[in-house]
Amino acid sequence: xxxxxxxxxxxxxNILRYRRxxxxxxxxxxxxxxxxTLSNSLIRGWQVSMLETAVSGLTGHIKLxxxxxxxxxxxxxxxxxxxxxxxxxxxxxxxxxxxxxxxAVISSERETRGVALVGVVPTQExxxxxxxxxxxxxxxxxxxxxxxxxxxxxxQTLQTxxxxxxxxxxxxxxxxxxxxxYRVSGVFDAPMRWPEKVLVFTGLDAxxxxxxxxxxxxxxxxxxxxxxxxxxxxxxxxxxxxxxPSLIVQDWRQMQPQIAEIVDMVEGxxxxxxFLIMSGLTxxxxxxxxxxxxxxxxxxxxxxxxxxNKRLLLVQVVLECVGIMIVGVVAGLALGIVMVLALGDGIDxxxxxxxxxxxxISTLLRPVLTVEDLLLFGGLSxxxxxxxxxxxxxxxxKISPLMAMNR
Amino acid sequence: MLGLGEFMMxxxxxxxxxxxxxxxxxxxxxxxxxxxxxxxxAANDPKASDKEIDVVAxxxxxxxxxxxxxxxxxxxxxxKRPSWQRESTLKAWTRGREDALIRFIxxxxxxxxxxxxxxxxxxxxxPKLNKSIRLPGGMMSxxxxxxxxxxxxxxxxxxxxxxxxxxxVASDTHDGKAVYVIDALPREDAAVVWGKEQLRxxxxxxxxxxxxxxxxMQPVRHMQALELGELGGRVxxxxxxxxxLDKPDQYTELTYRAMDFDVDVxxxxxxxxxxxxxRSR
Numbered sequence: 306x307x308x309x310x311x312x313x314x315x316x317x318x319n320i321l322r323y324r325r326x327x328x329x330x331x332x333x334x335x336x337x338x339x340x341x342t343l344s345n346s347l348i349r350g351w352q353v354s355m356l357e358t359a360v361s362g363l364t365g366h367i368k369l370x371x372x373x374x375x376x377x378x379x380x381x382x383x384x385x386x387x388x389x390x391x392x393x394x395x396x397x398x399x400x401x402x403x404x405x406x407x408x409a410v411i412s413s414e415r416e417t418r419g420v421a422l423v424g425v426v427p428t429q430e431x432x433x434x435x436x437x438x439x440x441x442x443x444x445x446x447x448x449x450x451x452x453x454x455x456x457x458x459x460x461q462t463l464q465t466x467x468x469x470x471x472x473x474x475x476x477x478x479x480x481x482x483x484x485x486x487y488r489v490s491g492v493f494d495a496p497m498r499w500p501e502k503v504l505v506f507t508g509l510d511a512x513x514x515x516x517x518x519x520x521x522x523x524x525x526x527x528x529x530x531x532x533x534x535x536x537x538x539x540x541x542x543x544x545x546x547x548x549x550p551s552l553i554v555q556d557w558r559q560m561q562p563q564i565a566e567i568v569d570m571v572e573g574x575x576x577x578x579x580f581l582i583m584s585g586l587t588x589x590x591x592x593x594x595x596x597x598x599x600x601x602x603x604x605x606x607x608x609x610x611x612x613x614n615k616r617l618l619l620v621q622v623v624l625e626c627v628g629i630m631i632v633g634v635v636a637g638l639a640l641g642i643v644m645v646l647a648l649g650d651g652i653d654x655x656x657x658x659x660x661x662x663x664x665x666i667s668t669l670l671r672p673v674l675t676v677e678d679l680l681l682f683g684g685l686s687x688x689x690x691x692x693x694x695x696x697x698x699x700x701x702x703k704i705s706p707l708m709a710m711n712r
Numbered sequence: 713m714l715g716l717g718e719f720m721m722x723x724x725x726x727x728x729x730x731x732x733x734x735x736x737x738x739x740x741x742x743x744x745x746x747x748x749x750x751x752x753x754a755a756n757d758p759k760a761s762d763k764e765i766d767v768v769a770x771x772x773x774x775x776x777x778x779x780x781x782x783x784x785x786x787x788x789x790x791x792k793r794p795s796w797q798r799e800s801t802l803k804a805w806t807r808g809r810e811d812a813l814i815r816f817i818x819x820x821x822x823x824x825x826x827x828x829x830x831x832x833x834x835x836x837x838x839p840k841l842n843k844s845i846r847l848p849g850g851m852m853s854x855x856x857x858x859x860x861x862x863x864x865x866x867x868x869x870x871x872x873x874x875x876x877x878x879x880x881v882a883s884d885t886h887d888g889k890a891v892y893v894i895d896a897l898p899r900e901d902a903a904v905v906w907g908k909e910q911l912r913x914x915x916x917x918x919x920x921x922x923x924x925x926x927x928x929m930q931p932v933r934h935m936q937a938l939e940l941g942e943l944g945g946r947v948x949x950x951x952x953x954x955x956x957l958d959k960p961d962q963y964t965e966l967t968y969r970a971m972d973f974d975v976d977v978x979x980x981x982x983x984x985x986x987x988x989x990x991r992s993r
Binding site for chain 2: 484
């Protein structure tokens with residue numbers, strides 16, 4: 306133990322002896338680790354944002370639909386609004402909502418567009434992006450409100466506005482198309498652009514009244530469930546599938562596999578990014594340590610001559626290397642945390658709204674810092690330092706008292 | 713006599729007195745009477761006397777004027793665009809207000825293209841594909857055969873009677889005959905995007921102008937009868953021009969060459985089979 310303390314002191318002194326050189330090394334490590342922390346927190350923020358977007362777009366964590374609806378979205382593939390959703394007590398539910406979601410055509414005096422006509426119960430929609438809409442004019446007053454809520458982008462395309470009438474054509478339960486005039490009650494501004502272009506909301510009861518045929522009295526095409534914990538997803542889906550054998554139960558990963566894929570990929574991206582930065586840094590570290598070992602040839606040779614064995618010498622060099630790394634990493638993590646806190650409100654990307662949406666996130670990129678990430682990348686950095694010390698240590702081991710005398 | 717100043721000072725008293733006086737009730741009674749009879753009196757005003765006309769009869773008469781029980785027409789259509797124009801010839805058969813078959817016969821490139829209307833359903837047929845396609849609802853507002861007419865213009869000829877409230881708003885004259893200007897205001901849930909449509913119908917049931925207004929009540933599209941004449945024994949617009957008002961240098965003109973209202977069109981004309989067979993008859 307006392308040997309270890311001795312070696313530690315020796316290492317510390319060696320580090321302190323070359324203040325200037327080691328300061329720059331510290332600074333390089335600190336900036337690199339700080340930068341990685343920041344970029345990782347942004348990537349993590351992107352991941353969280355994408356997850357939220359995926360779930361809060363009308364998908365929810367779990368969605369129930371009639372078989373075949375995905376291939377042929379029509380009211381012929383609807384089910385009854387009497388369908389009850391109940392989950393066991395271990396799985397807390399944030400909200401459940403019923404909807405009709407059908408492809409439709411909307412026309413104004415000047416333009417015609419394809420949209421998704423969504424009949425909603427406004428009070429149940431606090432689990433979807435509906436709650437985040439900024440509405441100009443009036444929102445829907447209830448499920449029996451037969452007016453329309455359309456997106457700002459769509460309103461611009463159609464050259465219409467609040468209080469105007471538009472015509473919606475949608476296929477009814479009997480397969481015949483229903484064509485009807487609707488008044489626009491409000492124009493909504495969504496955090497992202499696609500809902501503004503595609504989604505048209507109206508009251509569920511009112512829409513059922515318009516579309517109903519001889520079949521179901523109160524048809525709905527989907528039930529969306531949002532859980533309190535995303536982790537309960539699989540268990541909840543299994544329970545719902547057992548309770549509703551006549552319906553297709555899917556979680557958001559199945560419905561939006563591309564987003565699930567990207568969310569999974571993010572972990573990989575973070576590790577790759579980390580190793581890119583760290584490998585650059587490692588060369589600097591190795592270079593500095595090799596230089597310091599070479600400089601100390603005589604000193605190390607003398608230590609060997611005095612009876613310090615190779616193993617202790619190895620430990621000493623490794624300690625020196627890891628020591629530099631630990632100090633640098635701690636400073637770097639602190640720097641990273643400060644930078645993340647400074648960015649606390651997120652980066653406003655609304656100027657790049659179009660391209661930002663292509664990667665599936667909202668226009669405010671908020672960094673997310675997790676203790677796991679900090680520990681993981683701090684630990685990995687130190688580990689990298691440990692392996693990097695192999696080269697200077699090998700160099701140090703080659704030094705013999707004879708070599709030292711020849712210098 | 714009281715001076716003005718004294719009168720003003722007494723004004724509150726006067727008002728208080730009036731309010732408690734019998735004359736208040738008399739005043740109210742008179743006011744009620746005027747408000748009840750006023751409109752009736754106004755209606756008898758000679759300027760508004762044309763209100764007596766039956767707008768529904770007038771509009772349905774104008775619709776039937778160019779259709780009849782059966783009709784057969786030969787017409788040419790000129791599509792004018794800033795950089796090009798195209799003239800084609802077509803034939804049309806109609807049965808009542810509901811059914812119609814329109815077939816291009818020239819130029820060769822378009823010959824055989826046809827449109828069948830059965831009630832509110834429509835099919836197009838292209839000989840090159842040898843296929844008839846049912847028009848989905850979403851396509852009804854698209855242009856028909858590249859012209860300024862939409863499929864909606866071709867269908868629902870009696871829409872004014874179902875989906876609109878008709879109002880006679882003004883009158884004037886044309887060639888010595890009375891012309892009635894009628895506003896057609898779409899009903900609240902009617903599948904109509906326009907703010908209103910304004911028809912000018914002459915007393916002999918000729919539709920002279922049809923203007924589509926947006927919901928700001930600004931005119932957007934305008935169909936005008938450029939020439940009137942007698943075809944098939946009826947007075948009708950023989951040359952019609954449809955244009956969008958924000959595109960001044962383009963329009964579509966439809967000229968009737970021949971028209972026959974006494975023809976007996978076989979019912980099989982208005983079938984999918986007939987649409988797909990026979991280039992022209």
